[in-house]
Amino acid sequence: MQMLDWIVLISTLLLIVIYGTYQSRGSKNVQDYLKGGNTSKWWTIGLSVMATQASAITFLSTPGQAFNDGMGFVQFYFGLPIAMVVICMVFIPLYHRLKVYTAYEFLENRFDLKTRTLTAILFLIQRGLAAGITIFAPAIILSAVLGWNLLLLNIIIGVLVIIYTVSGGTKAVNVTQKHQMIVIFTGMIIAFFLIINKLPDNVTFSKALDIAGASGKMEVLDFSFDLNNRYTVWSGIIGGTFLMLSYFGTDQSQVQRYLSGKSLKEMQIGMIFNGLLKVPMQFFILCIGVMVFVFYQFNQAPVNFNPTATDVVLDSKYAQDYKDIQDQQQRNFDKKKEIIANFITNSNPEAAQSIATLNTDNDKLRADARQLIDRAGESKNLKVESNDKDYVFIHFILHNLPRGLIGLLLAVILSAAMSSTSSELNALASTTVMDLYKRNTSEKSDTDMVKASRWFTLAWGVVAIGVACVANLAENLIQLVNIIGSIFYGNVLGIFLLAFFFKFVKANAVFTSALITQVLVITLFLLNQYELINLPFLWLNFVGCFLAIIIAMLIDFDKIPPKYKTVLVGLIAILLYFAYLILNNTPS
Known part of the structure; x- marks a missing residue:
């Protein structure tokens, strides 16, 4: 890191924080603080939604994923356009009509307070953990590669996010995310063309793809229904659709982004914009990883891209x-x-x-x-991360890009961390205030609610920093976040689908079903971890959703209209067939 890189890095981050704080000043009431005064245009919504999902993990892990395994990871996102259409047709009109602050308010209207509270708590658990990981992910990698203090990095990233999120609420998040995405897109496009430029003169982009293809890196589509393959067309379309429906339709960190829209039309266009752009964006980021792979066909790569791991093994027997x-x-x-x-x-x-x-x-x-x-x-007796997927891209940046651009790409990574974390803190605070604090306390004024929102944002920021300080790396950081989501999302989506389409199911049945389903999904996840069954995490969304619906319908079986009994039989048959596939794919 040269002085120019430090200037670019620090000035980019500070400008984003100062601009977001300045533009969102004056949020005096709950409407302004939690819904941004409902002033967001469709492009702000679309970019904000993308920035929330595209954390630093995306820009660190995804190129490394492609470097190791090729382009197949893009199949993970195949369900997203389908989910966007459903959300625009079902979820957004309902939320807009009810004028809710959080997705979980609707559940009290449809069921009761305990169902609303349970669902809100499930969200707070999984999103609170994820917020810590979005801070920890870039911190652990930058710490290892640059030699920066890990604890200090966790605190710096967390504090920067807390400053503008506490100050301006939802509007601050939306305003900063729009500019963060501009920085991110600019940096990644520059990185792509620099990688191509660094290839030998006789290696065109087409030839580079041929070289990647010869090593199996361009195998995008896998139509097999093999549960041993984590990423296939079917896991993406089926499991991915359920995950994306739950994430974008019921996760407050995303719902809050489009609830700030100026109108129903602006919300819907913003989400369609996200659906159209997200898959090409992920394809492009994976393509960068493949080009890094091609670059290292002509330039010697380290055996392991994590320098700390290399130092440890070279100083051992x-x-x-x-x-x-x-x-x-x-x-x-x-x-x-x-x-x-x-x-x-x-x-x-x-x-x-x-x-x-x-x-x-x-x-x-x-x-x-x-x-x-x-x-x-x-x-x-050291915890050393030997799996270096998350270190591939940052290693390339630091050792091959010109001065100044290194600072810009590091700003991209930290901006992505800040954008996703700010959305999560904002959503965690909104859910805590509206679904727990306000609902269980005496009537509060707007001023009191804004103060409470700021305090809860600060508190969740401290929790996220705490999680980041004690977190451990998984096989791949982008998978870790999706695993955490998959454990909870299917169950939550099942609750919402019951609310939308199964009017005969009552509150007690849904509440009981949600508790049972969550225990079963966690059990399935643990059985898979210990290799007692073979169930890739992406399918937990599908299983959790079906279990929540089936168990609730069985509990209220006496209330089911005749036509819905056929639906119940069909759902059970699908789940049983899927169970057969799991058992048939589990090593004996």
Whole structure:
């Protein structure tokens, strides 16, 4: 990091914070503070919704995901356009008509206070954890790569977000997110063209895609119904649709973004805009990761991209074994460069097969290196992250981009962290104030409610920083956030679908069903973790939703109209068939 990078980084972040605080000053009542005075245009809503979902994890983990596994991760988002249409037709008109502040207010009108409270608490648990991870994700990686103090980074990111979120509420979040997305898009586009520019002169973008394709990185679509494959067209369309319906339709961090819209039409266009742009955006970010992979076909990559992990293993009794792997990787790299030169000229199948074989060998070497790192960490009683997917892109930025642009790309990462965290804190405070505090206290004035909202925003900010300070890395950070959501989202979506479409189901049945379903989903997740069943996390959304609906209908079976009994039988049959697939795909 040179002085120019520091100037670009600090000035970009401070300008965003100061601008957001200034533009949102004067929020004196609950309408202004929690719904931004209902002044947001469709493009502000669309960009704010995208910024909420596109955290720093997206820009750190997604390129690394593509570097390791290729473009298949984009299938995760295939359900999003479908979900956007349903939300625009069902969820938004209902919320707009009822003039709710939170999604969970509707549940009290439809069911009762305890159902509203339970659903709000489920949201607070999962989103409170996620808020901490969105702070922790960039902090842990920047700390490892730049040598910055992890605890200090967690606090700095959290405090910057708290300043403008406490000050201006929803309007501050929306205003800053619009500009944060501009910074993010600018930085990622520049990064993409710089990567292409750094490839050899005779390697065009088309040739780069051919090289990536030879190593299996361009396999976008997987139509198999194999539960061993985490990302397929079917898991994306079915599991992804249920996840996106719940996230965008019932998660207050997203609902609050479009509830600030100037009109019903502005809300709907904003969400359609998000639905149309999100999949291409993720495809583009994955493509950046694939181009980084191609770049490292011509430039020597480290065996492990986490410098802290490398330092630990090289300072252990496994140092020589690790150096042997480094030497073998170097020999593979030299051999591969010759083969790729031949492939660029002739594009023959034999060369393509040789490239794929050498990259497979390289993957095995990297896996062996991770095992050595884990052993070295255990021998020193250290927690060392050997899985380096999240470090790939930041390593490329720091070692290959020109000065000034490094600061801009780091600003992109931190801006993304701030944008998603600010939305989460804003939503956590709104839900706490409107669904718990106001509903269980005596009547409060607008001034008291705004004060309470600010205090709860501050409190949740402190909680998020606390979670960030004690968090541990998962296999991949973007998966960790989606896993946390998937444990809760299916159940919550089932509650809302019961409210929308099953008018005969009563409050007690829904409340009981929600409790049972949550226990069952957590049990299924734990069984999968211990490899007793094979159920990828994305399918938990589908299972949780079906369980919530089926159990509630069974509890109120005597109230079911005849035509709905056929629906119940159909739902049970689908769930049983899915259970059969799970058991059939579970290793004995």
